Amino acid sequence: MKNIKVLWTIIVILLILSGFLINKFVSGKVAKSDDGRISVLLSKDERNLVLAEMRAFVVSLQGVSQAITARDMEKVADLAEKAGMAAEANTPGSLLQKIPLGMKQLGFDTRKKFDEIAETARHSKEPVKARKQLDALMKNCIACHMTYRLPEIIE
Numbered sequence: 001m002k003n004i005k006v007l008w009t010i011i012v013i014l015l016i017l018s019g020f021l022i023n024k025f026v027s028g029k030v031a032k033s034d035d036g037r038i039s040v041l042l043s044k045d046e047r048n049l050v051l052a053e054m055r056a057f058v059v060s061l062q063g064v065s066q067a068i069t070a071r072d073m074e075k076v077a078d079l080a081e082k083a084g085m086a087a088e089a090n091t092p093g094s095l096l097q098k099i100p101l102g103m104k105q106l107g108f109d110t111r112k113k114f115d116e117i118a119e120t121a122r123h124s125k126e127p128v129k130a131r132k133q134l135d136a137l138m139k140n141c142i143a144c145h146m147t148y149r150l151p152e153i154i155e
């Protein structure tokens with residue numbers, strides 16, 4: 001009888017621990033923000049890296065959009081591919097751990113949408129289709145900015 005009690009105690013402790021770990025993975029390193037969004041708490045270097053990626057996103061958007069208008073599908077493919085999943089290769093795992101699951105999903109989905117534009121540009125080569133994909137992609141920029149922010153933390 002005593003052994004069973006000990007066993008149950010161990011099971012409950014393990015469940016609580018694993019729940020805590022899963023919760024950490026899903027929620028990331030976050031705090032409430034007074035503007036209603038979720039603050040993602042990154043180190044100075046990590047924040048600078050993400051914001052530099054963001055500025056590169058604007059450059060990619062502009063380039064892809066202009067190339068679609070010019071119907072230069074080879075250029076569309078090259079620029080979109082550079083902004084796709086390939087660009088994620090250098091993201092440190094320690095940074096990904098701090099980013100909440102919902103933000104990670106939006107970020108990866110945005111990269112994948114750039115890859116889909118590259119695919120369209122290389123294969124069906126239809127500018128209108130690529131334009132529609134770019135329009136949909138920009139909704140990810142909007143959704144993420146409405147939900148998350150990166151406060152500057154003085155270290």
Ligand code: HEC
Pocket residue numbers: 051052054055057058061103104106107108110137138140141142144145148149150151
């Ligand atoms: C996965 C979430 C996410 C996605 C997707 C995303 N952003 Fe951001 N972006 C952020 C966050 C968070 C900030 C910081 C905002 C803040 O602190 O108010 C930011 C900031 C920026 C900034 C400011 C950069 C600076 O130097 O301060 C620009 C520009 C930007 N994003 C452009 C884009 C564009 C364009 C897209 C779409 C192609 C995009 N972002 C997609 C999360 C995202």
